[in-house]
Structure formats: structure tokens, C-alpha cells
Amino acid sequence: MLDHELEAMEREILLEAAVLAPSMHNTQPWKFAFRDDTIEVHRDPLRQLGAEDPEGRMLCISVGAVVFNIRVAAASLGRATRTSVLPDPARPLLVAEVRVGEVGRELPDPAGLYPYLPRRRTSRQPFDEREIPSDVRSELAEAAAREGAVVEWVTEPARVRRLLGLAVDAEIAEADDPRRLVERMQWVGGDRERDGIPSDALGPRPAEGVGPVRDLAVEPSDRLRATAAFERHPQLVVVWTPDDDPPAWLAAGQAMQRVLLLATSRGLAASPLTQPLEHAELREAVRQDAERHGHPQLILRLGYGPPGPRTPRRAVEEFLLDDTAPGMGGD
Ligand SMILES: Cc1cc2nc3c(=O)[nH]c(=O)nc-3n(C[C@H](O)[C@H](O)[C@H](O)COP(=O)(O)O)c2cc1C
Structure with a gap:
């Protein structure tokens, strides 16, 4: 060998x-x-x-x-x-x-x-109000830079409110889209052993107003789950890349994971909040607010709070490429 x-x-x-x-x-x-x-x-x-x-x-x-x-x-x-x-x-x-x-x-x-x-696990739980120290913020920005991406800390309260407002706009648009809802029912809710988001990972609903977490629930029992008060000052970053094509998206994914793992090592919890970036007009609004950074790829909420529960994964053998598997023929 x-x-x-x-x-x-x-x-x-x-x-x-x-x-x-x-x-x-x-x-x-x-x-x-x-x-x-x-x-x-x-x-x-x-x-x-x-x-x-x-x-x-x-x-x-x-x-x-x-x-x-x-x-x-x-x-x-x-x-x-x-x-x-x-x-x-x-x-x-x-x-x-x-x-x-x-x-x-x-x-x-x-x-x-x-x-x-x-x-590292996605946490859709409320975080406490403790501010992330500036040296940790800088470290996380450097981590993204090593992978060719920019982490922008959104510190202006008006801009945080605007991003959360765009997230609400996205949720309103999605609530009227039967294709999305059908797809989401396939992936979200219930007890899950292989993939998808189990009900216990959804986190609580915000006790009042707009929460800084995406409400992915589709099942009636999940939609009516318990409520809790979320942090009043969510700490958000936008991850940007200079280009907007598959290599840039792959770089964004590597940057995201380097940031999330480093954040975990510093005692932070995190949840992505990407819905404003999944609708062309809303994504354009996010881009225009800070276009010098390039193209927005992700919004992450970071803070001190409980980790999320472990979500399921399929057995590793299932991921090994089998040339005869349906749908893999194009390769
Ligand atoms: C590209 C991407 C986008 C995501 N968008 C969201 C989102 O908008 N809201 C959310 O709550 N979780 C979001 N997630 C988190 C996933 O739901 C989560 O990673 C998955 O359920 C596996 O759970 P784990 O992160 O705890 O391992 C996103 C994850 C990725 C990689």
C-alpha cells in the first residue's frame, strides 16, 4: 500500500x-x-x-x-x-x-x-442576552476569511430588525406555497431515525412577536408547540462570498462549518436563518444593504444557549456511491 x-x-x-x-x-x-x-x-x-x-x-x-x-x-x-x-x-x-x-x-x-x-448542533432554543466578546467575533470572522468568505457581524439594531422582518416576509410567502409545504412535510416533524428534522429539534415558538428562529413546523401538533421568550437582541452574522456560483456556494459551506465548529469550541450555540435568502427579491434586499461584501449566502444566529438535540443520520454505508443506484447515472 x-x-x-x-x-x-x-x-x-x-x-x-x-x-x-x-x-x-x-x-x-x-x-x-x-x-x-x-x-x-x-x-x-x-x-x-x-x-x-x-x-x-x-x-x-x-x-x-x-x-x-x-x-x-x-x-x-x-x-x-x-x-x-x-x-x-x-x-x-x-x-x-x-x-x-x-x-x-x-x-x-x-x-x-x-x-x-x-x-455542533443547530439550536433553535432561546439564547441569553450575553454579548459575544469582540475577540471571539474577530476570530469567527477570520475563520470565514480563511475559506474565502466574509462574516459580517450585524450590529446596528435597525438592520437586525430589517433582517428579521425579511425573514417574516419569507415565512408569509412560504405559507401560501403548497409545493413548499408538501416538501416540508416530507422532511420536518415527527420522530425521525434517518434524516429530516424531528419535532423535538424545532425549539419553542416565540412567546410574543417575531422570534429570531425559523418556524419550520408543518404538523398541527408542532405548530401549537410550547412557547418561550427569545433573546431581545439576537446576534446575527451574514456570510458573504465575492461570487455567486457553485464554487462560491461550496466555499460558503466550508466557511460556515469552520465558523460553526470554532463557535462551538468557544461555548457558543447557533442556528441558521436562511429563509430571506431563499427568495430572489428578499435576497436582493439583503444584498443591497451591504453590497460591498458581494453576495449573501447565509444568515447565522449565534449566542450563549443550550445545544440542540442530536438529529439523525443515515448509516455511513448508505452514502457510499453505488454506480447502479437510480439517479446517479449522470456521473
Ligand atoms: C444550507 C443550510 C441552510 C439551513 N437553513 C436553516 C434555516 O433557515 N433555519 C433553521 O432553523 N435551520 C436551518 N439549517 C439547519 C438544518 O436544519 C440542520 O443543519 C439539520 O437539521 C441537521 O441538524 P444539526 O445541524 O443539528 O446537525 C440549515 C442548514 C444548512 C446547511
């Missing part, structure tokens, strides 16, 4: 780490194949949200998070990585290749984030 070739146990460690990544509605829209020293990361078109994510931007961001987890796990095994995105135009489902190097003497970056892979 070549020095840099991956052993079976290493492959398992990489896969177990990869699938802990967050994904929109916990769709887990990825597949993997191993070739010598390379892990191929493919998107799974059967798990793209046709109504909520028709252009596949959220899917690419989710796949970017998986790529980052693989980099973290490989680094924890002492192996540096080289990532190329969309390496082969003839294989459109192949989104990225992560090539691992030989085992080195020191653990390369981002190995230090490995312990936080299972601890």
Missing part, C-alpha cells in the same frame, strides 16, 4: 465525521467514493429540495460543510488535504475531490476542531 493511501479504519473515521455535517432540512444530500488517496464527494440529486432550493445553492452549501468535516477528520489523522471543487465537467455530480497527503509529524489545521464535530 502507498504511504498516502487510506486504510479501512481511516476511511471509516472520515465517513463518520463527514456525515455529521449540517444540511438544509437534514437532507444529507451527499455520496462518497474512495479512490487511492482521494475522497470523491458527490451530490445526491434525489435529495435536492426541488421547491425550496431549485437552483441547488443550499445543497452546495451543505456539501461544502461535508467537505470541511472531511478536512477536519483527515487533519486529525495527521494528514494534510488538498481540495479541488468541480474537478471534472464530464461528471456533473462530482462536486469535490479531497486528496489526502502522507501522515505528517504534526497535526495540520484544522485538526483542532475535530472534538467539536459531534458537539
